[in-house]
Amino acid sequence: MNATLAAVVLSLFSAVAYAAAAVAQERLASRTTDSGMLRLLGSGAWWWTVVLNASAALLHVAALKYGTLTLVQPLGALTLVAAVPLGARVAGRRVSAVEWRGTALTLIGLSALLVTASGPAPDDVLSVPQALGVAAATAALIGMLSRPGTRPGLRHATASGFASGVASALTQTVTVAVTDRSGPLLSAQVIVVALLVAAFAAGGLLLSQTAYRGGLGAPLAVVTLANPVAAAAIGLFLLGEQLQGGPAGLLLAAMGAGVAAWGVVTLSRSVPEPALPEPLVDAEDEHPVAAVLALEPGSAAYEPSLLPKQPGSGQLTPL
Incomplete structure (x- = not known):
C-alpha cells in the first residue's frame, strides 16, 4: 500500500470515529441535565465516546505519518460527511436533500484535492526555531482574533481552526522525528514540539467551546475550513510540500477547495442550533x-x- 492510499484510508477511519463520537456525545448531552453531568463519569456509553475520540486522534496521527499536510488536513471534512448518515439513523429520520447536496459537494471537492495533493510520505520536519516561529506567529494571530469586539463566535472559530491546524502540523513533525531511527527517540526537538502540540491542541478546544456558545452551524464551518488552511500553509512554505500537475493542478486544487468549502458550509447549515430557554x-x-x-x-x-x-x-x- 503506497503512502497516499494509507493516509486516505487512515483519515477515513479517523473521520468515522470522530463522527460516531460526536453523534454519541450529542445524544448523551441531550439526555443529561446540568445536575446530572457527574453521572456521565459512571456511564459506560460516555467512556466509549472517549475511546472513540482517542482512537480517532491516533488514526489522524498515523495518517500524518504517511500523508502530507495538504492531503490529510482537508480530509478532516469527512467527519461532517460521516456524521450526516450516522446522526440521521440515530435520530430515526431520513437524510435531507440539503444534507445530500452538502455531502456530494464536499466529496467532489475533496476528490479534486486528492488528485493534486497526493505525494510521497513526508520526510521533512520543522526545526526548533521554525516551530517556535510558527508558534509565536500563531499565538499573535490568535490574540488578535480573540480580542473583545463584534461577532466573537466567528473570530473565535477562526482562531480555533488555526490553533488546531498548527497543532496537526507540529504533530507531523513529532511523528516523523520519533519514527526516524537515525536519531534519538526523545530529542530536544521532539520534546519542545510536543509541548507546543499540547498547548495549541488545548487552546483550539477552548476556543471552539467559546465559538459555539452563540450557535453551532457557522462556527463549525469556519473551524473546519480554517484548520486545513493553516496546516497547508505550513506544509507548502516550510516543509517543501508541492501540489501535483503544475499550474493546472494548482487551478484544480483551488476549484476543489472552493467546492469542498461550499459543501462544508451547506452541511454546517443543516446542524440544528441549540435552543436557549428564555x-x-x-x-x-x-x-x-x-x-x-x-x-x-x-x-x-x-x-x-x-x-x-x-x-x-x-x-x-x-x-
Missing part, C-alpha cells in the same frame, strides 16, 4: 415568585393584552 423575569426585576404571582388571573397586575402570543397560536407565553 428567562421568566429579568434579573433586575422583583423576586421571581412575586413576578409570577402578579401575572396570575385575578391579580391587579394581570393584563393578557400585554403578554406576547406564540406565532400561529392563541396560547399566551410568559415574558
Whole structure:
C-alpha cells in the first residue's frame, strides 16, 4: 500500500470515529441535565465516546505519518460527511436533500484535492526555531482574533481552526522525528514540539467551546475550513510540500477547495442550533415568585393584552 492510499484510508477511519463520537456525545448531552453531568463519569456509553475520540486522534496521527499536510488536513471534512448518515439513523429520520447536496459537494471537492495533493510520505520536519516561529506567529494571530469586539463566535472559530491546524502540523513533525531511527527517540526537538502540540491542541478546544456558545452551524464551518488552511500553509512554505500537475493542478486544487468549502458550509447549515430557554423575569426585576404571582388571573397586575402570543397560536407565553 503506497503512502497516499494509507493516509486516505487512515483519515477515513479517523473521520468515522470522530463522527460516531460526536453523534454519541450529542445524544448523551441531550439526555443529561446540568445536575446530572457527574453521572456521565459512571456511564459506560460516555467512556466509549472517549475511546472513540482517542482512537480517532491516533488514526489522524498515523495518517500524518504517511500523508502530507495538504492531503490529510482537508480530509478532516469527512467527519461532517460521516456524521450526516450516522446522526440521521440515530435520530430515526431520513437524510435531507440539503444534507445530500452538502455531502456530494464536499466529496467532489475533496476528490479534486486528492488528485493534486497526493505525494510521497513526508520526510521533512520543522526545526526548533521554525516551530517556535510558527508558534509565536500563531499565538499573535490568535490574540488578535480573540480580542473583545463584534461577532466573537466567528473570530473565535477562526482562531480555533488555526490553533488546531498548527497543532496537526507540529504533530507531523513529532511523528516523523520519533519514527526516524537515525536519531534519538526523545530529542530536544521532539520534546519542545510536543509541548507546543499540547498547548495549541488545548487552546483550539477552548476556543471552539467559546465559538459555539452563540450557535453551532457557522462556527463549525469556519473551524473546519480554517484548520486545513493553516496546516497547508505550513506544509507548502516550510516543509517543501508541492501540489501535483503544475499550474493546472494548482487551478484544480483551488476549484476543489472552493467546492469542498461550499459543501462544508451547506452541511454546517443543516446542524440544528441549540435552543436557549428564555428567562421568566429579568434579573433586575422583583423576586421571581412575586413576578409570577402578579401575572396570575385575578391579580391587579394581570393584563393578557400585554403578554406576547406564540406565532400561529392563541396560547399566551410568559415574558
